[in-house]
Amino acid sequence: MLVLVRHGESEWNKLNLFTGWRDVELSERGVEEARKAGHALKEAGFTFDIAFTSALKRAQHTLDIILEELGQTDIPIERDQALNERDYGDLAGLNKDAARERWGEEQVHIWRRSYDTPPPGGESLKDTAERVLPYYEDKILPLVKEGKDVIVSAHGNSLRALIMKLDDLSRDEVTQLNLATGVPIVYKIDADGSVAEKRELSI
Numbered sequence: 357m358l359v360l361v362r363h364g365e366s367e368w369n370k371l372n373l374f375t376g377w378r379d380v381e382l383s384e385r386g387v388e389e390a391r392k393a394g395h396a397l398k399e400a401g402f403t404f405d406i407a408f409t410s411a412l413k414r415a416q417h418t419l420d421i422i423l424e425e426l427g428q429t430d431i432p433i434e435r436d437q438a439l440n441e442r443d444y445g446d447l448a449g450l451n452k453d454a455a456r457e458r459w460g461e462e463q464v465h466i467w468r469r470s471y472d473t474p475p476p477g478g479e480s481l482k483d484t485a486e487r488v489l490p491y492y493e494d495k496i497l498p499l500v501k502e503g504k505d506v507i508v509s510a511h512g513n514s515l516r517a518l519i520m521k522l523d524d525l526s527r528d529e530v531t532q533l534n535l536a537t538g539v540p541i542v543y544k545i546d547a548d549g550s551v552a553e554k555r556e557l558s559i
């Protein structure tokens with residue numbers, strides 16, 4: 357079984373700033389969201405053999421809080437920048453509404469949600485997928501196929517890249533995919549790596 361969770365609200369999500377690889381902390385609300393995600397997983401009877409997260413503290417702290425709630429702080433944790441948020445390039449640190457005023461609603465939506473148009477100086481979803489998917493296939497999927505229960509705490513766009521693949525979404529469909537913070541998505545994966553079942557936990 358594979359559980360994916362986007363980190364709780366960060367300080368910069370709260371301020372509506374493009375974040376990308378900037379290493380910002382969870383907001384108070386984000387800490388609470390992580391706690392609720394952990395609680396919901398515990399209530400639903402989940403336990404994990406191993407956890408994966410990015411090199412960024414908002415995802416790492418979300419994972420720590422979830423594992424605390426589960427009473428599982430002793431499981432192995434793999435941290436890797438392959439799971440980092442998309443690099444937002446020159447947009448990092450800018451306000452998202454100010455960017456819409458400067459470049460227009462449509463252009464900003466293309467940078468944020470399109471498959472292969474990168475923000476200036478940053479990574480497109482395709483670029484992000486080119487580091488997330490090999491990592492998933494080499495490090496995560498073999499464990500899931502063996503029957504291990506795995507949790508991945510990562511980011512809006514690194515997880516969109518992975519979900520695009522798992523759900524077999526087209527380039528058009530993925531533009532509609534938006535992930536809420538702190539909501540665990542549960543996949544049952546068959547021994548051949550295909551998705552048998554997908555559901556979101558209610559928080």
Ligand SMILES: O=C(O)[C@H](O)COP(=O)(O)O
Binds near residue numbers: 444511
């Ligand atoms: O990096 C960021 O700014 C956010 O975490 C994700 O941004 P997005 O909603 O523009 O994809």
